[in-house]
Amino acid sequence: MAEFLFAAAAIVLVLTGLGLARMLWGPSPADRMMAAQLLGTGGGAIAVLVAIAGDMTAVLDIALTLALLAAFAAVALTLGEPGSKRRGGEE
Amino acid sequence: MAASGRSTTRAAVPGTVVRFLLFLLLWGILIGPAPANLVAGLPAAALACWVSLWLLPPFGQTLSLSALLAVLVRLPGQSLIAGLDVARRALSPAMPLRPGIVAYRTDIPPGLERDAFRALMSLQPGTLPVGEDADGALLIHCLDVDQPVTHQLALEEARFRRGTGKGSHG
Amino acid sequence: MSLLLDLFTIVAVSGGLFFFLAGTVGLLRFPDTLTRLHALTKADNLGLGLIVLGLLPQCPDIVSALKLVAIWALVQLGGATASQLIAEFARRGGGER
Amino acid sequence: MSLAVDLVMVLLILTAAVWTILARDRRDAVIAFIVLGLLLSLVWMRLLAVDVALTEAAVGGGATGLVLLRACARLLPVEADGALPGLRLQVAVGVLCAVVGACLAAVILSPPEPAPSLAPAVAAHMEDVGLKNPVTVVLLAYRALDTLLEKVVLVLGLIGVWALAPDLFWGGRPASLRAAVPSGTLTFLARVLPPIGVLIGIYLVWNGADHPGGTFQGGTVLAAMWLLVMMADLGDPPETRALRLRRLVAVGPALFIAVGLAGFGMADGFLSYPPGYAKPIIVAVEVALALSIAVILGLMVAGPAAKEPDQ
Structure with missing residues (x-):
């Protein structure tokens, strides 16, 4: 069973990793941020799989921290906003 | 949380106790049942309870726990339908999408209650709240505007309002 | 019994993988920002949910099982709010350059 | 199988790292850096360094994005003309970075064989301290001086930020x-x-104390929560002159130093703990440090004073 769960974690890594293409393509910061969100959820999934498969319950705390802070990158996005219009005129 | 919401001060006490116990329960889930950890668990739960009371003062209105539970119990099922819906559209070669924004007028007053409803909406199949228009109607982005979205949302709203104790008398 | 539980785990975790696949495909294929957000929130949240569900029978004790459920609940809350925050941001024009 | 996983991780990390450098838009670079942080957390998990993975998840997932995106917002008015530095400066910076990178790579790729390790020595003396997490034992007992100076650096950093006012x-x-825009x-x-x-x-x-985790991870999570409250406008950043606030900033390092000095009288010297009392002392120091770290990190993101103090 552990073998299967580790393999599943590897597959989640590959699948969420493919989402990084969105980080490269964009076109907007919102799209790029989605790659980070995807990796947050995927990272949580990988952590729970590894924790149970490897019988390392401490790893669950990584998933817990990732889940707790899942929305923070999206929240932080609003911080950079006052300049977003100026930014557009610049290039 | 308490059944008698008429006097907020009297209702606040059991509400506070319930919150404290819930945080203590969460502490137990985090660290395990060993009683030695209560040394830190009791002050931690008290602090969390204090933060929660500061950020989210006890409601002056009655909540129907059973109706709220009914809303929460539906979440996993809704999540399944929503995921299947997205998967079907994403994986089908033709990619059937008719995305668009629908304005949905809600009776839920602005504030925490409406924000909670919006969070619930974003977990529903095919809908994602993206803001409000000048008149205060919710703007809902839909994967398929041909679906009876407003009808479905109205049903959800009725369920949600039963949970917050306003459904029965409008 | 244990065989049945293992089967349940394999089915649920595989289902979770399927939805992670669907989410990534949607994120890459869907034509515009807001539509892609649907793929992100809904498919991946379900993916994580199914993986958590599948892992429940494999948990060494009840505490870690409850912790898994707490992780799932936090991800639901995070997904529900993050998707709206990104949507609001994109609609205000922060998305375009 | 495990080689394939490692290769995938390396590929993803390199993608995120290179994109952080190449992205033209500063905000895009920050987003890539957030992605890099999440990936690093997974790498540390793969290396079974759960403590480090937790730190990276908390710092990379919560704090870094906030700090950097706030910095972006502040830099925009300053650099509105958008002039790029001259070619010569760009080349010089590039060469310097390449040299530093090459040196680091050389150090990491050529460890003595077998790699030096004090792990057995730590494991042999774990019972003396009474904690079960070896990382915490090293940080707060054997290398307490490093940890203390790290926290003092945080305070100095905050004073540096404040001095910009x-x-x-x-x-x-x-x-x-x-x-x-309120949301x-x-x-x-x-x-x-x-x-x-x-x-x-x-x-x-x-x-x-006994499992992976610790002051920095916990403190960062607490700081992130405080910042969330401030961003949602449910609480303003406090006045930087507030005495209570400054006490919170100082309490962790101060307690640590006090415990260290007490070591002269009650044990073998600076920062040594009296036998039998190591655990309660370390836990008390950790709690105070976590509090200070949370407040310091929050205040660092909030930045220097931007208003006259209230009368």
């Missing part, structure tokens, strides 16, 4: 962190999440 504003409030979603999150985050932050600190 004009004289007129000294002691006043930092600029509001409020989002440019009900943000308010909702900031009302619901912080109590849970406070509990999890305390858990990470408390659990750190």
